[in-house]
Structure formats: structure tokens, C-alpha cells
Amino acid sequence: MAGRTGTSVEGGVKVSEAEVSIPALLARNSQRYGTRAAYREKEFGIWQSWTWAETAAEIEALALGLIDQGLGVGEHVIISGRNRPGLYWAMVAVQSAGAIPVPIYQDAAVEEIGYQLEHSGAVMAIVGDQEQVDKITDAAGDGTPLRKIVYLDPRGLRKYDHAKLMPYTDVQQAGRDAKDRLGPELDKRRSAPSYDDTCIMLYTSGTTGRPKGVVLSNRNVIETAKNSCTFDKLTEKEDILAYLPMAWVGDFIFSVGQAYWAGFCVNCPESPDTMQQDLREIGPSYYFAPPRVFETQLTNVMIRMEDAGGLKRRMFHYFMDHAQKVGPKILDGEEVSASDRMKYRIGEALVYGPLKNTLGFSNIRVGYTAGEAIGPEIFDFYRGLGINLKQLYGQTEATVFITQQPDNEVRSDTVGVPSPGVELKLGDNGEVFYRSPGTFVEYYKNPESTADTKDPEGWVATGDAGFIEEGSGHLRIIDRAKDVAKLSTGQMFAPKYVENKLKFFPNILEAVVFGAGKDRCMAFLNIDLAAVGNWAERNNISYGSYQELSQHPKVLEMMREHVAETNESVAQDDMLSGCQIHRFLVLHKQLDADDGELTRTQKVRRKVIGEKFEELVDALYSGKDEIYTETEVTYEDGRKGKIKATLKIQDAKTFPTGTNVREAAE
Amino acid sequence: MKDTQDSYVTADGRTIGGTMLDLRNITLRFGGVEAIKNISFDVREGEIRAIIGPNGAGKSSMLNVISGFYVPQEGEVWFRGEKRKPMKPFRVARNGIARTFQNIALFEGMTVLDNVMTGRLNDMKAGMLSQALWFGKAEREENENRERVERIIDFLEIQHIRKVPVGRLPYGLKKRVELARALAAEPDLLLLDEPMAGMNVEEKEDMSRYILDVNDEMGTTIALIEHDMGVVMDLSDRVVVMDYGRKIGDGTPDEVRNNQEVIDAYLGVAHE
Numbered sequence: 001m002a003g004r005t006g007t008s009v010e011g012g013v014k015v016s017e018a019e020v021s022i023p024a025l026l027a028r029n030s031q032r033y034g035t036r037a038a039y040r041e042k043e044f045g046i047w048q049s050w051t052w053a054e055t056a057a058e059i060e061a062l063a064l065g066l067i068d069q070g071l072g073v074g075e076h077v078i079i080s081g082r083n084r085p086g087l088y089w090a091m092v093a094v095q096s097a098g099a100i101p102v103p104i105y106q107d108a109a110v111e112e113i114g115y116q117l118e119h120s121g122a123v124m125a126i127v128g129d130q131e132q133v134d135k136i137t138d139a140a141g142d143g144t145p146l147r148k149i150v151y152l153d154p155r156g157l158r159k160y161d162h163a164k165l166m167p168y169t170d171v172q173q174a175g176r177d178a179k180d181r182l183g184p185e186l187d188k189r190r191s192a193p194s195y196d197d198t199c200i201m202l203y204t205s206g207t208t209g210r211p212k213g214v215v216l217s218n219r220n221v222i223e224t225a226k227n228s229c230t231f232d233k234l235t236e237k238e239d240i241l242a243y244l245p246m247a248w249v250g251d252f253i254f255s256v257g258q259a260y261w262a263g264f265c266v267n268c269p270e271s272p273d274t275m276q277q278d279l280r281e282i283g284p285s286y287y288f289a290p291p292r293v294f295e296t297q298l299t300n301v302m303i304r305m306e307d308a309g310g311l312k313r314r315m316f317h318y319f320m321d322h323a324q325k326v327g328p329k330i331l332d333g334e335e336v337s338a339s340d341r342m343k344y345r346i347g348e349a350l351v352y353g354p355l356k357n358t359l360g361f362s363n364i365r366v367g368y369t370a371g372e373a374i375g376p377e378i379f380d381f382y383r384g385l386g387i388n389l390k391q392l393y394g395q396t397e398a399t400v401f402i403t404q405q406p407d408n409e410v411r412s413d414t415v416g417v418p419s420p421g422v423e424l425k426l427g428d429n430g431e432v433f434y435r436s437p438g439t440f441v442e443y444y445k446n447p448e449s450t451a452d453t454k455d456p457e458g459w460v461a462t463g464d465a466g467f468i469e470e471g472s473g474h475l476r477i478i479d480r481a482k483d484v485a486k487l488s489t490g491q492m493f494a495p496k497y498v499e500n501k502l503k504f505f506p507n508i509l510e511a512v513v514f515g516a517g518k519d520r521c522m523a524f525l526n527i528d529l530a531a532v533g534n535w536a537e538r539n540n541i542s543y544g545s546y547q548e549l550s551q552h553p554k555v556l557e558m559m560r561e562h563v564a565e566t567n568e569s570v571a572q573d574d575m576l577s578g579c580q581i582h583r584f585l586v587l588h589k590q591l592d593a594d595d596g597e598l599t600r601t602q603k604v605r606r607k608v609i610g611e612k613f614e615e616l617v618d619a620l621y622s623g624k625d626e627i628y629t630e631t632e633v634t635y636e637d638g639r640k641g642k643i644k645a646t647l648k649i650q651d652a653k654t655f656p657t658g659t660n661v662r663e664a665a666e
Numbered sequence: 667m668k669d670t671q672d673s674y675v676t677a678d679g680r681t682i683g684g685t686m687l688d689l690r691n692i693t694l695r696f697g698g699v700e701a702i703k704n705i706s707f708d709v710r711e712g713e714i715r716a717i718i719g720p721n722g723a724g725k726s727s728m729l730n731v732i733s734g735f736y737v738p739q740e741g742e743v744w745f746r747g748e749k750r751k752p753m754k755p756f757r758v759a760r761n762g763i764a765r766t767f768q769n770i771a772l773f774e775g776m777t778v779l780d781n782v783m784t785g786r787l788n789d790m791k792a793g794m795l796s797q798a799l800w801f802g803k804a805e806r807e808e809n810e811n812r813e814r815v816e817r818i819i820d821f822l823e824i825q826h827i828r829k830v831p832v833g834r835l836p837y838g839l840k841k842r843v844e845l846a847r848a849l850a851a852e853p854d855l856l857l858l859d860e861p862m863a864g865m866n867v868e869e870k871e872d873m874s875r876y877i878l879d880v881n882d883e884m885g886t887t888i889a890l891i892e893h894d895m896g897v898v899m900d901l902s903d904r905v906v907v908m909d910y911g912r913k914i915g916d917g918t919p920d921e922v923r924n925n926q927e928v929i930d931a932y933l934g935v936a937h938e
Contacts, residue, residue: 155879156882158882159680277826
């Protein structure tokens with residue numbers, strides 16, 4: 001096979017033959033960094049750790065056990081559960097055994113899992129606990145070839161029929177026992193893969209339609225890991241906290257790809273609820289979080305500062321104002337006056353340092369956010385504190401990286417320059433295309449979609465519309481290409497652009513804007529319960545439920561102000577001034593992935609929402625003042641219920657176009 | 667009625683052993699009031715035993731008799747084949763019986779971890795001096811006990827509140843912490859006084875899960891008082907029904923559900 005020689009010079013660094021797969025990198029690390037920590041997990045209140053050498057032994061035992069259980073070369077194995085070293089080892093053990101790991105979202109519904117089981121044809125599943133066992137057992141009908149479910153946490157599973165079930169430790173023990181017999185077979189399978197063989201298959205969350213299985217090769221993963229490690233100078237000394245879903249490509253690249261390439265340590269939280277505390281204890285040097293996590297943290301800080309004493313509060317605001325002013329400049333190495341610098345140092349001692357410590361950001365050298373636009377205030381807040389927070393733009397099909405911001409060229413409204421080895425071009429409608437060593441191999445069992453997305457020359461359509469900014473060469477993303485449309489007046493309609501502006505208000509959690517093919521734009525809003533709830537408490541507004549608070553006249557008034565402010569800012573933009581919100585309503589329920597309204601990565605599914613709440617959209621356009629509605633909701637345990645509400649429709653203030661004309665975009 | 671001593675296996679695969687606790691003709695009086703009138707029943711090894719009844723039926727008094735807090739005027743308490751002499755509750759605890767309270771009785775100012783650690787006090791033998799100086803035996807003991815406590819914290823999934831003062835916790839979590847403290851004593855018999863009172867449906871489901879898991883994974887025998895009939899009927903192997911200090915029913919949930927006297931006194935019309 002091509003690539004069997006396993007050398008590559010793309011990106012400048014040569015990949016030797018011994019580094020063509022994750023198991024090969026594991027062998028290298030256990031030699032090179034044998035005594036350094038590879039994994040840590042907090043359990044029973046203490047951080048337990050495993051060195052690279054110990055990790056290699058654990059993975060080998062599991063791989064032998066899986067072969068012993070009949071796992072064949074090229075077969076698929078589902079991985080599901082929260083971030084735990086055992087599950088990361090499972091991925092590498094599956095690869096060592098010549099099979100392909102398929103991590104899936106642990107909170108996926110049974111139907112989704114059923115589809116993924118059937119589509120991937122997985123023969124085994126390695127999962128975290130009883131919940132995952134239950135769901136996979138339910139999802140695996142008679143038709144699926146699933147033979148075995150291996151579980152980490154035996155709790156509650158003792159009485160289950162173990163015909164198909166097996167504890168993780170038993171598989172490892174079976175592997176150790178079979179070492180003499182199966183060792184040569186494992187060695188053969190470990191050394192077999194070439195640079196172009198499949199490394200992993202990941203399901204895309206899919207804002208529309210069925211999820212697609214993205215096949216990534218060793219080349220995709222290792223080239224990307226290598227390039228991105230070089231870009232940000234990541235070394236074996238980094239510490240990261242693995243807390244994002246294992247099924248997400250980003251987690252695979254950060255916690256496996258880059259971690260194995262650079263040889264750094266992956267730390268797993270004790271439980272999802274302790275993430276914030278574990279973050280503090282670990283103090284990662286390299287950190288990724290979606291904008292929503294940064295937003296929530298900022299909201300929490302602000303809420304807690306409101307509760308602090310007067311002196312502390314004044315000190316906080318005084319120094320934070322200063323940080324916003326000079327912090328980003330200091331971070332970027334720009335000229336700052338000596339007195340400002342001195343004041344910043346005092347602030348560091350009194351406010352920024354302790355605050356970073358509380359947030360777990362004391363050691364951050366490189367931080368990234370991506371997935372959604374991040375509000376400029378939020379971005380400046382963290383950068384003001386001296387945290388090197390940057391943005392990147394990517395997708396599963398690109399093995400994450402398309403563009404990223406170099407140090408000292410960081411802004412909230414761009415997503416950076418092309419990552420090493422990535423070429424960019426723009427389509428006629430502004431759609432962004434890329435070609436890179438990370439470009440995916442194919443969608444599994446779906447040649448039509450593969451051909452639609454990737455042309456014969458290897459260019460992949462991102463589905464996002466954007467433009468390259470003159471001067472800086474940075475990419476700016478406007479919206480999903482298919483969402484960019486025209487109003488019936490002929491003006492451009494880019495809903496995401498307006499939604500992002502709305503979401504930058506801490507009180508607004510989600511916004512959905514409608515208007516394609518209509519004469520005016522309308523919007524649905526979701527309030528942020530933490531922020532608005534706190535505000536309500538402060539203003540003596542009592543409420544019994546999310547629904548009641550969302551329809552409170554004072555809350556609606558606040559939302560009207562936010563929408564008016566947004567409109568004023570949208571009106572400044574010549575191209576998009578038609579996107580001002582004329583009428584809106586505040587939804588009676590939070591948009592939720594369980595109800596299909598958001599993707600598992602918390603992106604709005606505009607079409608689904610438009611159809612589900614059609615009567616509400618109609619009411620907005622028909623000029624009614626209020627509308628009665630009943631909505632079906634799904635509870636966490638899968639039961640369904642109904643929410644009934646009468647929603648008041650609000651008119652928003654709009655502004656004349658282009659009072660302060662900016663330069664046109666292109 | 668299952669009054670044989672042979673062990674048997676339940677439908678869900680748990681083994682129920684012989685009698686662990688036997689209450690014989692218990693009568694408890696407060697002055698002229700007879701709170702418990704000549705009641706006998708037993709709790710078998712490994713089972714979940716519920717005590718139900720209307721308010722004032724004498725359920726909590728019954729639990730207090732078992733825990734040794736009240737000494738009945740008449741009748742005998744047999745535990746593990748021995749007749750129990752009147753003793754202080756902490757001695758009862760040392761004999762393997764732990765409990766939770768209807769009105770949460772935690773140390774509000776102390777952290778969750780410290781509260782749960784108090785459940786292990788009975789097992790700490792180091793002297794006051796050694797404890798104060800954190801030296802030798804005291805240090806060793808605390809480490810051992812901390813390990814056990816951490817396993818319980820993990821089991822009940824309260825890691826995220828380990829260091830939070832109990833006073834700041836919502837009600838449902840306080841109930842769970844109280845259960846953790848009782849479990850920390852590693853009891854053979856766990857007494858739960860209305861573990862679900864005041865909880866919403868989700869919290870009740872969680873708590874039921876934990877009670878079943880405790881019984882199943884740790885092999886702890888459980889006697890509980892509860893008002894939520896759905897919970898009682900789902901959880902328990904056998905149910906005692908009390909009314910005005912008398913026992914009016916005893917048997918499996920199905921037997922009790924169809925007992926006319928129980929229906930009249932307590933259940934009302936059977937649900938569809």
C-alpha cells in the first residue's frame with residue numbers, strides 16, 4: 001500500500017516509520033518518556049497517575065484481551081462514556097488490535113446509538129458504566145452484529161446476564177494470561193497499519209439529517225497533531241484537562257493525537273460535576289473550551305462579585321477596567337506606558353492572579369475557543385487577565401484545524417490564518433473551501449456525500465460563508481453558507497450574525513432569527529436562567545419556574561432593550577442592515593438537544609426549530625400580540641411531557657440604515 | 667407468609683437470608699399513651715423491609731426502639747440470635763445498626779466530608795492527645811477511615827460537594843449526605859426514616875436507585891419508613907403496616923396491597 005514506507009515531509013517535520021500510528025507513538029513515548037505521567041484521574045479524592053510505561057502495559061493487556069475475545073482486524077468498536085483513562089486506553093488498544101475505534105456521544109439517545117451501531121457494524125462496545133450498557137443493549141436490536149460489551153464501572157451490573165457483558169479488568173486479565181499465545185499476533189497487528197490506514201471514525205453531530213461517519217487516517221491525525229504542536233510549541237511538559245465529549249474530533253486530537261505526538265499528560269476529572277474544581281487543582285497549561293464555557297464562567301464570576309463586599313467589588317471593577325484597557329496589549333507585546341504597566345502589576349497581585357487561580361487558569365500558556373462566535377467583551381475579559389486565549393476554526397472533516405490565530409495576532413472577530421499545511425479558497429457565494437493533510441478520507445459507506453463534500457482535487461466545502469480580511473490575511477466567518485439568504489426586499493440575510501450579537505448579552509442564552517424570503521426579520525430568544533435569575537433576585541422579582549420568569553414583564557422589557565441595542569449595531573452594517581429584528585418573543589422552554597432543537601455540540605438547528613414552532617413564527621409575522629402554545633418536551637429519563645404557555649409578542653425598535661458606514665467587506 | 671428460616675432468592679436475583687432482627691411483642695408507652703401495642707415482626711438478612719402507616723401510627727417510635735433510643739416497657743429485641751439488653755444508642759451503632767433521621771440531623775457548619783467522617787468515629791480508637799497532635803495512631807486511623815469514606819462518597823456520587831459546608835446544600839443532597847454518614851459506619855442493618863420526604867420525582871428516583879444499590883452492592887439489610895406508596899411497593903421485599911400503634915398487616919407488597927384492613931386504614935381506594 002502507498003504510504004507503507006511512512007515518510008512525509010508536509011509541514012516540514014519528517015515522520016519516521018516508527019511514528020505512523022497511535023500505537024507506534026505509544027511505544028515511542030513509553031521509551032522516551034517512560035517515567036513521565038501520561039494520564040491522571042481523580043478517584044476517591046486523590047489524583048491517581050499512570051506513567052507512559054504503565055499506560056503502554058495497560059493498553060497492551062487490553063489489546064491482547066480484545067484479540068482473545070475475538071476482535072478481528074478492520075472491525076469497528078464503539079467507545080462510550082465520560083472522559084476516563086480506561087476509555088482512552090480502549091481507543092488505543094482497539095487500534096493496537098488492528099480494529100477501528102468509534103467513539104460516540106455518551107448522552108446520545110437510544111435511536112441515535114441504534115443508527116450508529118447499525119451503520120458502523122460495530123462488533124464490540126467498550127463503555128463506562130451501567131447507563132451506557134443499558135442504552136447500547138436497548139439500541140442493539142437483533143440485526144446488529146454486536147457481540148460483546150465491555151464495561152469499566154461494575155456498579156449495578158452484577159446481576160445482569162453476562163452472556164454478552166464483560167468487565168474491563170477481566171478482559172485485561174484474560175489478555176495478560178494469553179500474552180504468550182497471542183503476543184506474536186498482537187505484534188503483527190500493531191506493526192501492520194500504514195500511514196493511510198484508518199485511525200478512527202467519528203460521527204458528525206449533523207445540524208441536518210443523519211450523522212455521517214467521518215473516516216480519518218493515521219496521516220490525517222498524526223500530521224495534524226504534529227503541525228499544530230509545532231504551531232503552538234506544545235511539548236511533553238503540557239498538562240490538559242480532558243472533559244469534552246470523547247466523540248468530538250477536538251477531544252480526540254487534543255487528548256490523543258497531540259498528547260501522543262508531544263507526549264504530554266491527559267488529566268481526567270473525577271466526575272462531570274467536579275470539573276471546575278479539578279481544573280483548579282490541575283491548572284492546565286493548554287486548554288480548550290467552547291465559548292459557552294467561557295461565558296458561563298464569566299457570568300458566575302460577575303454574579304459572585306455582585307455578592308461581594310463593597311470594597312472588594314470596587315477594587316475588582318477598578319482593576320478589571322484597567323485590565324481590559326491594557327491587558328490585551330501587554331499580552332501582544334505592544335507599547336504600554338510604564339505607569340499602566342505598574343498598575344497592571346498591582347492588579348495582578350490583588351485581582352488577576354487570585355481570579356485566575358480560582359478559575360484554574362494560572363498556568364495557561366495556550367487556550368483555544370471555537371465552535372461558535374465568542375463575544376468581544378468575553379474575549380477581552382480573559383485576554384485582559386493575561387490568558388493567551390485564541391480562536392481556531394475547524395471541523396471534523398479537517399481533523400479540526402483549518403485556521404487558527406498565531407500568538408500576538410488575536411482578535412475576537414476573526415478565526416485566524418490558515419493552519420500549517422492548509423490551503424484556503426473561496427467559492428462564488430463566499431463559501432470557504434480548504435485542502436490539507438488533515439482532509440478526511442471519506443464518509444463511511446456514503447460515497448455520494450463524500451463526493452458532494454470533497455472534490456477530486458481534494459478541496460472540501462466547509463458550508464460556511466466568509467471572507468479573507470485584507471491586510472491581516474485572517475479569515476472571517478459570516479454564517480453557514482446555506483443559511484445566508486435574501487430577504488424578499490433583496491437585502492442579505494445572515495441570521496447567525498445577528499444571533500451572535502444577541503447572545504453576547506449575558507441575559508440571552510440562545511437566539512434564533514427568522515427572515516429568509518420574508519420582508520422583515522423576527523426572533524426567538526432564550527433567557528439565561530443563571531444571569532436573569534440572579535437579576536430577578538436582586539430586584540425582588542419572584543418567580544416559580546423558568547417559564548414564569550421568561551414571560552415576566554420586566555424581563556420582556558429588558559429583552560426589548562437588548563434587541564434594540566442589537567438593531568442599532570446591525571444598522572451600522574450596510575450589507576446586513578436588513579437583518580434588524582422587528583418583532584420577537586421569549587420562548588417558554590430552553591432549547592435542548594434532547595428535544596432535537598440543538599445539536600449535541602449545542603448548535604441551533606434552525607430548520608427543526610422553525611418547523612416545530614411554526615405557529616409561533618406565523619404569529620410573529622401575522623402581527624398578533626400573544627399566542628397560546630403547547631410544546632412536547634423530553635425529560636432526561638426519556639419520558640415526555642407537555643408545556644403550555646401564552647407567549648407575549650414584543651415589537652422592537654429599529655434603526656435607519658448605515659448611520660456610520662463601515663467599509664464594505666470585500 | 668415466609669416465616670421459615672431458609673434463605674431464598676428473590677425475582678431479581680438477591681439472596682435473602684435468615685432472621686437478623688426479631689422484635690417480639692414490643693409495647694412502648696409514653697406515660698398513658700401507648701405508642702406501640704404488642705407488635706412483633708422480623709427483618710431478614712439482606713432484605714429491604716418497609717414500615718408504613720398513617721401519621722402518628724408509631725413508625726418512628728418503632729425505629730427508635732430498633733436503634734436503641736427508646737427502651738420498650740414490654741417485649742424483647744433479638745438481634746443476630748441474641749436478646750438485646752437495654753443499651754446506649756452508640757453501643758447499638760457499634761453492633762452494626764446505623765440510621766438516618768426524618769428531620770435531617772447533620773452538622774450544618776461542617777463540610778460534607780467531615781460530616782461523613784463522623785460516621786466513622788466509632789471506629790477511631792486513638793487517644794485525645796494523639797488526635798490533637800495528629801501523630802502516630804491518629805494519623806494512620808484517619809487515613810484508613812478517609813479511604814472508606816471516599817469510597818462511599820464515590821458510591822453516592824457526591825464528590826462535587828465534598829468540601830462544601832452542609833448548610834449550603836439543597837435538601838435532596840443533604841438527605842444523600844445523611845445516607846452517606848450512616849453508610850460510613852458500615853452497618854449490617856440500615857434504618858432509614860422517610861428517606862424521600864419532601865423530594866421531587868427526580869430526587870426520589872435517584873434516592874431509590876441509591877437504596878437499591880446499597881442493598882445490592884454492599885449487602886446491607888435495610889429497614890425504612892416511607893410515605894410514598896409507589897416507592898415502598900417498588901423497593902421493598904416485605905412491608906409492615908401500622909395504625910394507631912397496632913400492626914394491621916405484614917407481608918409482600920402484593921399481600922399488603924390487597925389486605926382489606928390496610929386499604930381501609932391507609933391506602934384508600936386501590937389505584938387503577
